Amino acid sequence: MWLRCTSRRLLTSLRAPRQTRVNHASSWSSSVAAAVPEAAGFAGVTDRATLQDFSLAHGDRFWDAMARNRLTWTSAYSAVQDCDLRRGKVKWFVGGKLNVSVNCLDRHVLTCPDKVALIWERDEPGSQVKVTYRELLEMTCRLGNLLRRRGVKKGDCVTIYMPPCPLAVASMLACARIGAAHNVVFAGFSSDALAERIRDADSSTVITVNQGVRGGKTTDLKKTVDAAVDTCPNVRQVFVAMRTETPVAMSNRDVAMEEEMMQEDVVCEPAVMDSEDVLFMLYTSGSTGKPKGLVHTQAGYLLYASLTHKYVFDYHDGDVFGCVADIGWITGHSYCVYGPLANGGTTVVFESTPIYPNPGRYWEMVERLQINQFYGAPTAIRLLLKYGDQWVHKYDRSSLKTLGSVGEPINTEAWEWYHRVVGDGRCPIVDTWWQTETGGICIAPRPSDPDAEIVPGMAMRPFFGIKPVLLDNEGKELTSKSASGALCLARPWPGMARSIHNDHQRFIETYCQPFPGYFFTGDGANRTEEGHYQITGRLDDVINVSGHRIGTAEIEDVVNHCSAVAESAVIGYTHDIKGEGVYAFVVLKKDADITVAELRQQLKDRVSKSIAKYACPDVIQVAQRLPKTRSGKIMRRVLRKVVEKDLNSLGDLSTLDDPGAVQEIIQGHQALCNKPPVS
Ligand code: WTA
Numbered sequence: 001m002w003l004r005c006t007s008r009r010l011l012t013s014l015r016a017p018r019q020t021r022v023n024h025a026s027s028w029s030s031s032v033a034a035a036v037p038e039a040a041g042f043a044g045v046t047d048r049a050t051l052q053d054f055s056l057a058h059g060d061r062f063w064d065a066m067a068r069n070r071l072t073w074t075s076a077y078s079a080v081q082d083c084d085l086r087r088g089k090v091k092w093f094v095g096g097k098l099n100v101s102v103n104c105l106d107r108h109v110l111t112c113p114d115k116v117a118l119i120w121e122r123d124e125p126g127s128q129v130k131v132t133y134r135e136l137l138e139m140t141c142r143l144g145n146l147l148r149r150r151g152v153k154k155g156d157c158v159t160i161y162m163p164p165c166p167l168a169v170a171s172m173l174a175c176a177r178i179g180a181a182h183n184v185v186f187a188g189f190s191s192d193a194l195a196e197r198i199r200d201a202d203s204s205t206v207i208t209v210n211q212g213v214r215g216g217k218t219t220d221l222k223k224t225v226d227a228a229v230d231t232c233p234n235v236r237q238v239f240v241a242m243r244t245e246t247p248v249a250m251s252n253r254d255v256a257m258e259e260e261m262m263q264e265d266v267v268c269e270p271a272v273m274d275s276e277d278v279l280f281m282l283y284t285s286g287s288t289g290k291p292k293g294l295v296h297t298q299a300g301y302l303l304y305a306s307l308t309h310k311y312v313f314d315y316h317d318g319d320v321f322g323c324v325a326d327i328g329w330i331t332g333h334s335y336c337v338y339g340p341l342a343n344g345g346t347t348v349v350f351e352s353t354p355i356y357p358n359p360g361r362y363w364e365m366v367e368r369l370q371i372n373q374f375y376g377a378p379t380a381i382r383l384l385l386k387y388g389d390q391w392v393h394k395y396d397r398s399s400l401k402t403l404g405s406v407g408e409p410i411n412t413e414a415w416e417w418y419h420r421v422v423g424d425g426r427c428p429i430v431d432t433w434w435q436t437e438t439g440g441i442c443i444a445p446r447p448s449d450p451d452a453e454i455v456p457g458m459a460m461r462p463f464f465g466i467k468p469v470l471l472d473n474e475g476k477e478l479t480s481k482s483a484s485g486a487l488c489l490a491r492p493w494p495g496m497a498r499s500i501h502n503d504h505q506r507f508i509e510t511y512c513q514p515f516p517g518y519f520f521t522g523d524g525a526n527r528t529e530e531g532h533y534q535i536t537g538r539l540d541d542v543i544n545v546s547g548h549r550i551g552t553a554e555i556e557d558v559v560n561h562c563s564a565v566a567e568s569a570v571i572g573y574t575h576d577i578k579g580e581g582v583y584a585f586v587v588l589k590k591d592a593d594i595t596v597a598e599l600r601q602q603l604k605d606r607v608s609k610s611i612a613k614y615a616c617p618d619v620i621q622v623a624q625r626l627p628k629t630r631s632g633k634i635m636r637r638v639l640r641k642v643v644e645k646d647l648n649s650l651g652d653l654s655t656l657d658d659p660g661a662v663q664e665i666i667q668g669h670q671a672l673c674n675k676p677p678v679s
Pocket of ligand 1: 284329330331405406407408409410431432433434435436437459521522523535537538544547548549
């Protein structure tokens with residue numbers, strides 16, 4: 001009843017774009033219309049490939065058409081964009097007003113209230129819960145009202161520390177509904193890491209659950225939040241949802257979330273937001289010790305997530321989209337929540353692990369939920385490959401149409417297996433390159449041609465409106481087709497991050513200044529004769545462990561705090577499952593009285609307490625000294641070469657302060673390799 005009366009009225013008043021749509025039926029090429037309905041009327045555009053050219057030649061017209069067609073506006077924008085990459089200024093759909101939760105929920109409730117919006121794939125196989133658009137809107141509204149009643153205002157930032165579940169999605173959307181920004185912190189982060197993010201985001205409200213359930217085990221997430229919040233004087237309240245029956249101690253600042261939500265109305269007036277108001281911040285690692293809160297705003301981000309979700313994966317209405325990323329990462333934000341919901345799709349929210357209760361989990365789920373697009377990480381594919389084909393063959397995967405890969409390079413062996421065994425050789429593999437900073441996929445095999453050739457292990461082609469370029473060390477754009485250099489994006493795009501929270505200068509210095517006029521991604525890439533891009537890896541001190549980004553400096557900070565440690569250097573090394581493993585060189589203090597086993601345990605405890613388990617060193621090499629330049633800088637390049645056993649290309653060692661240090665490091669490494677592997 002509420003829907004038919006109140007929400008409908010609410011929605012109609014929201015759907016009043018000032019600019020009228022033009023019907024270009026006569027010049028509308030039918031093939032493009034079928035492929036990209038929004039492209040109607042673009043002269044010279046006959047297919048998705050020519051649309052890609054158009055999107056670069058007439059960027060404003062392209063994005064204008066997309067924004068008008070794909071988003072529901074409260075009031076229209078006055079300019080498509082106002083950007084200057086040199087100055088770190090990025091604004092899209094200037095002055096436009098809208099509400100992201102209305103775009104993700106209300107407008108679909110109007111047309112298909114009982115369509116399944118999300119399927120919560122809980123840890124125990126077969127216990128999935130389906131949530132319709134109507135139910136998700138209701139949940140979001142109740143929570144929006146509760147947040148408002150408890151004093152959360154437009155412009156505040158709410159930290160969400162939850163495993164993937166409908167209430168986590170509703171929490172994100174409830175923030176969007178009332179105009180608060182959200183800051184989702186991956187629920188595997190330690191209390192120290194969580195506290196740092198709560199403080200930096202200046203959140204006074206935190207949302208969590210009593211316990212998380214993953215791989216058959218429970219984790220007391222509320223306890224982690226309590227420990228974190230005890231060090232955050234600004235936190236006024238912690239909303240606690242009950243994931244399990246296990247009671248949890250509640251203090252004065254705690255709010256029983258579901259009970260309170262039940263007292264709230266199912267209609268919640270959406271805040272009218274400016275295109276450039278903050279939608280969320282998400283912390284990620286950079287090359288310094290301090291994680292950075294990348295800021296994403298409303299309209300541009302949502303449009304980009306929606307458009308990429310549709311065209312990169314060839315998502316069609318009625319498909320079930322299975323992105324198995326955690327909502328704590330950007331992949332979960334863009335492709336579990338915002339992209340699919342903006343498109344009125346059905347999205348899977350996955351709580352478990354690839355090997356629970358056995359290595360057939362993903363494919364059993366594909367069969368049971370009839371998943372059409374499966375989007376996962378190479379690290380999981382490499383792990384499953386080792387368990388053998390029988391776990392895949394056991395299940396019917398005929399529903400699958402597209403297989404996606406994200407977060408790190410996918411090696412040829414994993415690619416081939418994914419294609420041949422999982423996809424029975426008939427599903428395209430889309431290797432998608434992007435970052436927390438880019439908001440959505442920027443390079444993928446088939447954004448602009450659903451039949452294009454795909455080369456294993458290559459992201460290949462830019463998305464509409466994206467112009468990748470390669471630059472050399474001097475900042476010169478490499479113009480020959482086949483080239484190798486620093487990957488930059490030469491045009492701003494709506495999905496890109498706008499800033500680093502509390503530190504816009506760092507945003508400018510990191511992304512805009514290294515190559516003035518370009519957005520610097522921090523990655524290196526090759527371009528082939530055919531013009532296809534292949535990502536070669538990070539150019540900075542960020543490593544990628546099981547698809548999780550971590551700055552080596554962050555780990556060093558923790559290691560250096562150990563009382564026995566004088567100094568350390570952390571690097572990434574090739575790991576056959578994780579992609580990269582963490583290798584720590586540690587110099588002990590002269591008077592340190594500690595065995596290597598004790599040191600290993602201490603470092604493990606400290607890193608998991610300060611950051612997260614995934615950041616723990618896999619290998620620890622105790623060294624007498626580290627190779628340094630005369631100015632005292634650790635030569636990590638040399639350490640990397642030693643660990644990769646590439647001793648013939650150690651490079652120029654003439655700036656080394658003490659060349660003997662390298663020899664010692666090599667010997668120490670060889671001694672370690674001859675020992676049984678460390679866990
Ligand atoms: C890496 C994840 C190779 C890259 C969406 C990037 C990739 C970092 C790929 C961003 C890919 C992501 N091939 N490398 N397809 N996708 N990366 O912010 O180094 O967690 O800079 O975003 O992951 O990681 P982030």
